[in-house]
Amino acid sequence: MNKIRAVRNLRICSKDCLCLYVCPTGATDTETGQIDFSKCIGCGACSKACPSGAISMVPYQYPKQQLKDELVIAKLNKLIQSKAEQEQMAEHIYNSSNNNIEKQLAKAFIRANRLMSEDLYRESGFMLPQSKNTKDFLESLLEQANEEILKKDIEKLIKLLDFNE
Amino acid sequence: MKKYICPICGYVYDETKEGVKFDDLPDDWKCPLCGAPKKLFKAEAIEVIVSEDMEEETLREMNYAEISALCSSLARGCEKQYLEEESKLFTKLANYYKNKSKIKESVSFEELISKIDKDLEINYQQARNIASEKEDRGALRVITWGEKVTMILKSLLSQYKDDKEFIKNTKVYVCDICGFIYIGDEKPEICPVCKVPSFKLFEIERGA
Numbered sequence: 001m002n003k004i005r006a007v008r009n010l011r012i013c014s015k016d017c018l019c020l021y022v023c024p025t026g027a028t029d030t031e032t033g034q035i036d037f038s039k040c041i042g043c044g045a046c047s048k049a050c051p052s053g054a055i056s057m058v059p060y061q062y063p064k065q066q067l068k069d070e071l072v073i074a075k076l077n078k079l080i081q082s083k084a085e086q087e088q089m090a091e092h093i094y095n096s097s098n099n100n101i102e103k104q105l106a107k108a109f110i111r112a113n114r115l116m117s118e119d120l121y122r123e124s125g126f127m128l129p130q131s132k133n134t135k136d137f138l139e140s141l142l143e144q145a146n147e148e149i150l151k152k153d154i155e156k157l158i159k160l161l162d163f164n165e
Numbered sequence: 166m167k168k169y170i171c172p173i174c175g176y177v178y179d180e181t182k183e184g185v186k187f188d189d190l191p192d193d194w195k196c197p198l199c200g201a202p203k204k205l206f207k208a209e210a211i212e213v214i215v216s217e218d219m220e221e222e223t224l225r226e227m228n229y230a231e232i233s234a235l236c237s238s239l240a241r242g243c244e245k246q247y248l249e250e251e252s253k254l255f256t257k258l259a260n261y262y263k264n265k266s267k268i269k270e271s272v273s274f275e276e277l278i279s280k281i282d283k284d285l286e287i288n289y290q291q292a293r294n295i296a297s298e299k300e301d302r303g304a305l306r307v308i309t310w311g312e313k314v315t316m317i318l319k320s321l322l323s324q325y326k327d328d329k330e331f332i333k334n335t336k337v338y339v340c341d342i343c344g345f346i347y348i349g350d351e352k353p354e355i356c357p358v359c360k361v362p363s364f365k366l367f368e369i370e371r372g373a
């Protein structure tokens with residue numbers, strides 16, 4: 001069976017602490033507010049007891065990335081390309097303008113375009129950080145990287161992520 | 166009597182109910198739900214038929230700006246899974262590649278508008294056709310949201326062209342989920358595009 005662990009949504013948590021009493025390992029009581037993964041045995045008691053629905057049980061291993069059709073990916077990529085260019089254009093307007101209203105609008109455009117390309121990527125095969133697609137992507141970045149610190153960070157990510165394919 | 170529909174939030178202006186012809190509304194009339202300008206409204210039931218253009222696309226190499234966007238997208242994915250360290254590393258990569266991506270030499274608003282037009286007139290239509298054919302509802306979702314947000318971008322640029330100070334006495338918010346830009350004093354209760362509650366809409370401050 002796939003192992004699971006508890007995670008706490010800090011925004012929803014009302015801090016009224018039922019989870020502290022029911023956890024058999026003390027994993028729910030931490031200074032950061034997040035559950036101590038190294039102690040959690042995945043029994044689910046905290047999640048059942050939580051009156052706010054703030055605790056979810058999540059798997060260590062996620063299911064495989066949904067397959068995406070090549071043509072769909074190609075069309076979404078066209079949009080990504082365009083949004084990335086528009087983000088850069090807005091960035092340029094932001095940097096070269098000295099009118100604070102224009103800058104404010106440019107900032108909103110930078111943000112909006114970035115959010116749209118991020119979302120488009122999620123629908124073109126990169127929903128899951130643990131997927132083979134992400135792995136291949138990181139490996140190709142590593143191949144091209146020529147700065148030591150950058151290489152280190154990419155290598156660290158590849159090591160940390162629990163790839164499922 | 167006709168009905169006019171807001172392409173952003175779906176609000177219906179029904180001439181029969183309102184007793185005022187849509188055309189007779191003032192030019193600065195806005196969607197009462199999401200603030201979309203009158204210009205964007207469309208009369209009900211007009212099917213747009215787009216010529217099918219399904220040429221094979223070859224996948225190109227990603228440029229730095231795109232690599233940056235993919236990294237920040239994965240950072241969000243890790244954040245949602247409570248993978249803090251991984252999320253931070255992806256954000257670091259996103260910033261690194263963003264700085265590496267070349268900044269344009271000069272940009273005119275016209276260029277930006279023509280990119281937006283191309284998205285609205287060609288790219289979204291083509292993507293929608295393929296996504297429907299392949300029954301990819303996730304892709305259809307991102308296309309539907311993105312198209313609406315892009316329409317708003319277009320309308321903001323044209324308002325800005327007419328009046329460089331049109332946002333002077335009000336506020337700017339961006340939905341952190343879909344990218345919708347809302348201009349108004351108070352944020353709407355939910356995002357008119359993706360329907361997320363207002364706490365996911367963040368204000369874009371004006372610098373001094």
Ligand code: SF4
Nearest residue numbers: 013014016017019050
């Ligand atoms: S029981 Fe739920 S709401 Fe209460 S402290 Fe624990 S996580 Fe927070």
Ligand code: SF4
Nearest residue numbers: 023040041043044046
């Ligand atoms: S799942 Fe069980 S062990 Fe893990 S934090 Fe909750 S109560 Fe504690």
Ligand SMILES: [Zn+2]
Nearest residue numbers: 340343356359
């Ligand atoms: Zn939204």
